[in-house]
Amino acid sequence: MSLDAAAKTGKIAVWWDMKECPVPEGIDAHRVRPSIEGGFKELGYSGPVSITAYGDQKQTPEYLLRALSSTGVAVVHVRSESTCAVMYEHMKNWREENPPPATMMIITNQMLDVFDWDLARLQQQRTGYHICLAYTIRQRAELMVDTRKEWLWEKLLLGTTTSTSAGELSTVFHCEYCSLDCQSLNCFKEHLSTKKHQLQEVVRPKPTELVSATKRWGKNYAATPEYATAKIHVWWDMFCCPIPDGYDARRVRPSLEGAFKELGYSGPVSITAFGDHTQTPKRHLQALSSTGIDVAHATLGVISPRIFEDLVEWRGRNTTPATMMIISDGVEELLAQLQQRIKFNLFWAYSCRPWTMSVVLTSAEWLWDSLLAGVSFSKEQAVEECSLVEELEHVYR
Ligand SMILES: [Zn+2]
Ligand SMILES: [Zn+2]
Incomplete structure (x- = not known):
């Protein structure tokens, strides 16, 4: 059974913000569960x-x-001010306890403004969760989170329903401030009216801002064993990241390979250089081909879609473990969406560091110029050269 098929029989968890997306007037709240199940x-x-x-x-x-x-x-x-933060806290905990395949449904209008960036990164770290969304107000921009289905909340509530077996489900009322569960509504209502509870709301307030799960995740860490010897394919956008003036293009490949080796990656490296090669100097073209770098012709206007198309095609032909490296400033957001479905290890080099952390989840990132200027020999070679110098010094002393 494929992962996608398995998700369809896996658990479905729903987090519903009742204030953002209330049960509309005239709709019976008994319909909520059967409507969601019907959907x-x-x-x-x-x-x-x-x-x-x-x-x-x-x-x-x-x-x-x-x-x-x-x-x-x-x-x-x-x-109300803490609803999103607490929902997200519970989602993160739920993911820890419920490995994929499984489905997460979020009923909120805050997907774009609050959850999107962090959830999209979580989804790239651990693929296999299907995300579904319901809202009362359509978001004004494209989401980074790759959703399987989006519903208008009212339409969902008016749609097909299933007959439910609610009697078997254990109902729980939970007070987030007191970490207290009640089995009956009376007990819950009574609890919320106590002094003790009111005090807890004041002395143990909940966060009002979403606590990011992914912001502190590290980068440029050593290769994990499965990727250490896996192949690496590089898409290089020569418009964004050109060969610097005076730079010997024969050093591009060893510079990349040297940087990979520093992190423990030693798999075979293939590189495609995309650019307007009618403008590429002949000596560069010769240097690239003599170091086994393929060239693909693309003019400025079409280079990003060309690279994207090529990498989509490559992803269709290859299976992980494998590493993809993007040398470009232009395709990372599209790639972030693909990575939520099927995850390859990802490297990224850019001409200038993004001013905020990108939504794309990488295991290593470099500034293009420092990558080229950096390690062009592996450490062992450097050691060998040092000892060679020492030997020569002996000879000449
Ligand atoms: Zn709780
Ligand atoms: Zn309480």
Whole structure:
């Protein structure tokens, strides 16, 4: 069974922001679970669905809480300003406990503004989770997160429903501030009205900003064993990252290979140099071909799509473990989306360092000029040369 097929029978977890995406007036809250299950069934997903509703439950009418709990929707109490941060915390924990294949559904209008960047990076680190989304307001720009399905919340609630087996589900009310679970609505309501709880909301506030899971992830760490001897393919955009004036183009390949070896990568390296080769000096073309670098002709206007097309084609022909290296400033966001489906090890070199951390998850990054200026010999060669110099010094002394 393929990973994609396996996800369709795997677990489905739903995080629902009740304030952002409330049950619209005139729709029975008993429909929430059967509508979500019906939506997934239409897509061919049949795994068990767990739903958690987040909100300031002191504000939620009792009939609504009753309708949710009677249909097996778990309810979490968290103040509105902390809803996204707490939902994300729970998502991260859930991923730790539930390895893929599995499906995550998020019901929110904050995907683009709050979750997108970090979740897209998490998805590149660990592929195999299908992401689905429901919202009441369509986001105004393209998401980085690769979603399998997006619903308009109201349409989903009015769509096909399934008959549910809510009786078998254990319903839990959870207070995020007191880390307290209640089995009955009365117990929960009573808890939220206690002094002890009110104090906890003040002394143990929840974060209001999303706590990033990926911001501190390191780079340029040593190769893991599976990638140490795997092949490396390089796409080089010569418009973004040209051969510097006075630089001997024969040094490009050894510079790259030297940098790879420093990190413990010793697999075979193939390189394609994309550029307007009617403009490339003949001595450069000769230097490239004499060092086994392929050239592909592309003019400035089409170079990014050309590279992208070529790497999509390459990804279709190759399987991981393998490393892809991009030398370009232009394709990383598109690549970040592909990497969420099938993950290759990724290197990146750019002409100037991005001013914020990019959404693409790499294991190594370099500034193009320093990469070329840096290690052009492996460390062993450097040691050999030193000892050669010492020997010569002996001879001449
Ligand atoms: Zn909790
Ligand atoms: Zn409490």
